Amino acid sequence: MTELQTLPHQSSPISSRKADHIDLCATGDVGFRAKTTLFEGVELVHDALPELVVDDIDMSVELLGKKLRVPLVIAAMTGGTERARGINRELARIAEERGYGFGLGSQRAILKGEPRETYMVRDVAPTTLVLGNIGGVQAKSLETAKVLELVEAVGADALCVHLNPAQETVQPGGDRDFVGVVGALERLVAELPVPVVAKETGCGIGPRTAKKLAKAGVRHVDVSGAGGTSWVAVETARAAGQERSLGVTLREWGVPTAASVLITREARPRFKSIIATGGVASGIDVAKALALGAHAAGIARPVLQALHSGGRDGALAFLDQVESELRAVMLLVGARDVRALRRVPTLL
Amino acid sequence: MTELQTLPHQSSPISSRKADHIDLCATGDVGFRAKTTLFEGVELVHDALPELVVDDIDMSVELLGKKLRVPLVIAAMTGGTERARGINRELARIAEERGYGFGLGSQRAILKGEPRETYMVRDVAPTTLVLGNIGGVQAKSLETAKVLELVEAVGADALCVHLNPAQETVQPGGDRDFVGVVGALERLVAELPVPVVAKETGCGIGPRTAKKLAKAGVRHVDVSGAGGTSWVAVETARAAGQERSLGVTLREWGVPTAASVLITREARPRFKSIIATGGVASGIDVAKALALGAHAAGIARPVLQALHSGGRDGALAFLDQVESELRAVMLLVGARDVRALRRVPTLL
Amino acid sequence: MTELQTLPHQSSPISSRKADHIDLCATGDVGFRAKTTLFEGVELVHDALPELVVDDIDMSVELLGKKLRVPLVIAAMTGGTERARGINRELARIAEERGYGFGLGSQRAILKGEPRETYMVRDVAPTTLVLGNIGGVQAKSLETAKVLELVEAVGADALCVHLNPAQETVQPGGDRDFVGVVGALERLVAELPVPVVAKETGCGIGPRTAKKLAKAGVRHVDVSGAGGTSWVAVETARAAGQERSLGVTLREWGVPTAASVLITREARPRFKSIIATGGVASGIDVAKALALGAHAAGIARPVLQALHSGGRDGALAFLDQVESELRAVMLLVGARDVRALRRVPTLL
Amino acid sequence: MTELQTLPHQSSPISSRKADHIDLCATGDVGFRAKTTLFEGVELVHDALPELVVDDIDMSVELLGKKLRVPLVIAAMTGGTERARGINRELARIAEERGYGFGLGSQRAILKGEPRETYMVRDVAPTTLVLGNIGGVQAKSLETAKVLELVEAVGADALCVHLNPAQETVQPGGDRDFVGVVGALERLVAELPVPVVAKETGCGIGPRTAKKLAKAGVRHVDVSGAGGTSWVAVETARAAGQERSLGVTLREWGVPTAASVLITREARPRFKSIIATGGVASGIDVAKALALGAHAAGIARPVLQALHSGGRDGALAFLDQVESELRAVMLLVGARDVRALRRVPTLL
Ligand SMILES: Cc1cc2nc3c(=O)[nH]c(=O)nc-3n(C[C@H](O)[C@H](O)[C@H](O)COP(=O)(O)O)c2cc1C
Ligand SMILES: Cc1cc2nc3c(=O)[nH]c(=O)nc-3n(C[C@H](O)[C@H](O)[C@H](O)COP(=O)(O)O)c2cc1C
Ligand SMILES: Cc1cc2nc3c(=O)[nH]c(=O)nc-3n(C[C@H](O)[C@H](O)[C@H](O)COP(=O)(O)O)c2cc1C
Ligand SMILES: Cc1cc2nc3c(=O)[nH]c(=O)nc-3n(C[C@H](O)[C@H](O)[C@H](O)COP(=O)(O)O)c2cc1C
Known part of the structure; x- marks a missing residue:
């Protein structure tokens, strides 16, 4: 029985x-x-003459200084509660076994006094690429030392600073002061000893944002684009009155993930890492993201759903499927490794 | 209880x-x-780094010499009957409270001897931008002094001259002589002390019309384009025989509102004001209209419907929703004010 | 009671x-x-400032040497039977009253010994533009003198030579030798004293055909394009076995009418007359055809259907509707006459 | 009674x-x-003036050194079992009678010791273009002499080397080592006395594959593109577990047949033969394939289905229909022969 299944559903x-x-x-x-x-x-174009052995296909990539066996990150989801702890540990253990990256959910809860143990995954994921997480609106009022403490508390290899103005706008009591986020990013990039990833949460990164990020010295992005989980929809379900109505109107707001990959690929200076999260649902999507220019893909909700409905085995089955699809597509486009996949022609 | 609710339904x-x-x-x-x-x-493009405080967002514009708190006009609807009087006063009061512009319905009824009191809104809307209204086909046979009298009778800040050949064509007993309307516009622009707005009523302003208007010296337009209320449909419902059949065929006639904004934006000399009316249904539409080049948006039927089904509170709730949507979108595209919104890139 | 209604349904x-x-x-x-x-x-573009009086709109055109009050031809349909006689006379009488052109059906029946009286309409349509009709596959084996006899027998002002290879291919016992049709057209154009119109019957005229026609000296075409009556469908309903199956596959074969107008407009030397027949169902279609470059529009089946279901009054009501739609559209695009309509910009 | 009907359904x-x-x-x-x-x-463009006699239309082509009466190949399907023997002989006899090409199924079974008699069709199809068949993954481990033996065993005029990496990937126990296939093709082209056709099986040939083939000296291709039979779907129906899931994801993988014809047409040096197989369902499709640049079309599953449901007569009726459609279309585009058809303009 996994930790997940034994954890009671906490609802303080x-x-x-x-x-x-x-x-x-x-x-x-x-x-x-x-x-x-x-x-x-x-559209990825079939190659009837791949000249490859399927077992020789190498899906590994280097991301943020660590090697992943597969160009996949389990994207930031949770923390701060006992149930979150179970989820984090289960998924981090899978990431360790499988060689994926793993993103922790927003560590804001730690600042609010919630037990930091719920983010602790290093014991089960000692070699995994672990990404810390803090909101841009929080980051701007935190000293770098305080942020570093958060990073170190969980042993993160890098820090995601998430940008979520659409969610905040609809969220009851959400933060609506976004002044200074660019400055905070610039400062953290300059002062933190770990890489900083600017990460949306489902509305994507457009050309203006990409430009501001590049100018602020940010070298890594997670586009988290539109087409998968709508955080406006999530908050709308929790909102009432005018916030709810506003959420209904804004549900479809955002830059589609594939478009956001193309946009961020054009930024100069080039981003060192582009993680394509947002609606990635299969290994074919992962392959397309990489062929469009991403360095890795991220998946959040589909992993949670698989874990929720099928436990550890369900999550593993889903991720196995993604891997086998990616491997098959790499074979069928004749790409021995991710380098080759990233040079495969795409039809738009 | 509002005036509206207490007014008997007159049907002389x-x-x-x-x-x-x-x-x-x-x-x-x-x-x-x-x-x-x-x-x-x-498509307006999301900016994940707006660098704005939501409360600092300034939606105000100057339109036709007056400042509006929000770039919104309650577009011309009614007058001439007791019921119209109730509607006009209710909506004008709201416009005053909220800082919108307010358009009176066609003042032709005054010329026909109907009580001008039904257009009187200045006592409840002393500072509001109030727009008078007369048909182009009427205007051509009225001396400027007579038109001025109409303007002054209601204390209007500007005069909308509405152009509605499609409606007239289908309307039982409609006017079908459109010769001299351009001349009348030219004369009124030259001789009236208030600005003249050339206004369609749901079929939009195309390139040829825009050119004729610009040449006649008209500097302000309300495009009232296709996609919202179809005045052909309204008159069709009232028509019989061949006029009805004709109405059925012509129901979809007209230039879509967004297209009409793009078209009028290209006119030279540039129009000083472009009001985007016709099918504007949300604050996102308002934002798009402005990003495409309009200076303000107008809404007619949706306001009437909200007032009809929910009274003053219904109208206010609808308009609150439009405002909150506009404010949210301005935030999410990183536009602090309408000037900035009008420079936001759009994807067509 | 009209002739049509009193005629017995002949079925020898x-x-x-x-x-x-x-x-x-x-x-x-x-x-x-x-x-x-x-x-x-x-899409025809609305002009909110037409500067026209509806009653001044002049829909007249000159076609094949005669003036039509409206740019409309009742296209070739029938002849050879008593029932056909009734239809021809009823429609020719309407054409005379209304100032339309009128096309007789294929006169081949006369050659086969059927009574030529069934094509006689001159007594009821003395001033009308009457078009004779013969198949290209028949024409090639007829001496010009014989063809002239057919033209003179009915007092036609011009002769339509219809081209219908798709129909013949599916028709049980159809003609399938199309060699010499171009030569026959060339000869008839040179030798006949009346104009020759090359006319399809529902599959349209494409670029190659237009070129051959222009080269053969043909100056008038009726494109009779795809989108209205499918003669393949008509013959399929009468066919069996392999011809039927072939008909099912070929049902949608042909060049759409609007495309065919654009194609024939580009032919050099220019055609003097382009008649747009094939799926014309309203006065808006007529207006579009003319704005695209046609000189007149033709309608066949919809007129027959109106006559069939509503008798003379039904046909008149349908044609009134077409006229009033055309007049309204001319008004709403600001075209005082057909010359102006043919210069109106179109959006494709 | 045909051989087909008398054969027991073998299921060893x-x-x-x-x-x-x-x-x-x-x-x-x-x-x-x-x-x-x-x-x-x-879209093939109608020619109302074909100047042809339908009976003069010549559908013949030369393919791989033999003359076909119609540009049609019954594409590779089966062999190795008694039932396959019946199908092969029935279809080969039809090919002989009708002047089509005929493709045998993969001869791998012979290598595995199955009776080669099941591929024997020369007695019923002495003059027919017969195509042998072997998989690329098999060919690479076979000496040329062994391959030649296979060709000679069945009296084939040419050898299809089929490429099917997508199928193999989903097939339980499929071959997944595709290294050396290009080399094998190069060797067979150089060493075999008969022409070699590189043939996909339903995923088409893309630009990279076409280039590799051209470089390897391959001069003949059967594009067998996407849109007809999905071999991924076939194998998925036979698979379980992860292979089945993968098959579901990859079902729609491949280059559409029409696109693949356009792609292979652009290869340099030019292919001598392009056979358009994959989803060809009518004579119109055959005509389109040829107009796009193919030299002949191939049909597999529809022929099998017609044979299965209607026996020899069913197959003949289906093929008659295809022929009559092709002939009709050639007439209606004014193409007397396949040379002319291949120069007919197409609209994409
Ligand atoms: C349950 C849940 C919680 C999330 N919490 C966070 C978070 O704390 N920080 C963050 O950056 N993103 C968070 N996200 C956003 C995801 O990381 C991801 O950007 C987004 O859901 C789009 O990916 P998807 O379509 O695969 O779900 C969360 C997503 C989910 C489903
Ligand atoms: C009930 C009603 C009455 C109207 N009367 C007038 C009028 O008198 N003068 C005028 O210029 N437009 C009139 N209009 C047209 C509107 O001002 C507006 O141009 C048109 O309805 C399109 O906007 P909408 O889609 O928001 O309704 C009227 C509209 C409505 C719904
Ligand atoms: C009942 C009927 C009979 C027709 N007979 C002829 C004919 O004899 N000669 C001819 O040129 N076209 C003939 N046509 C074709 C029409 O003239 C016209 O080209 C075609 O029907 C497309 O127009 P529609 O869509 O308005 O019907 C016939 C059409 C109909 C409906
Ligand atoms: C029952 C069946 C068996 C097949 N076996 C072979 C084969 O052994 N070798 C081969 O090259 N293609 C084989 N094919 C593929 C066909 O030749 C063809 O490329 C493919 O089915 C697409 O054509 P279609 O859509 O007309 O079926 C087979 C197809 C079918 C339907």
């Missing part, structure tokens, strides 16, 4: 928002409806 | 056409069906 | 194919299904 | 995979669903 008031998020994302109708990632409009 | 023969219009627009199926505003094809 | 063996055609076209499912005229993709 | 273990294939292809749901051949997007 302070953690109820987090619990809502987990529940809504595990079973709710919180995806984009009309808007897609645009991956379905990208 | 002379005012029955006006009453029909109100009823049909409040509850009937009189919108375009296949044709849209094309706003759905315009 | 020799005329049964003609009778089938009339029945199938009057009530059967013989239109194109997926393919359209493409008129729906043509 | 060794031949069960072949039997599954036949059954699945004869009656199963194994076609592409969303992806099409793209032939529906190709």
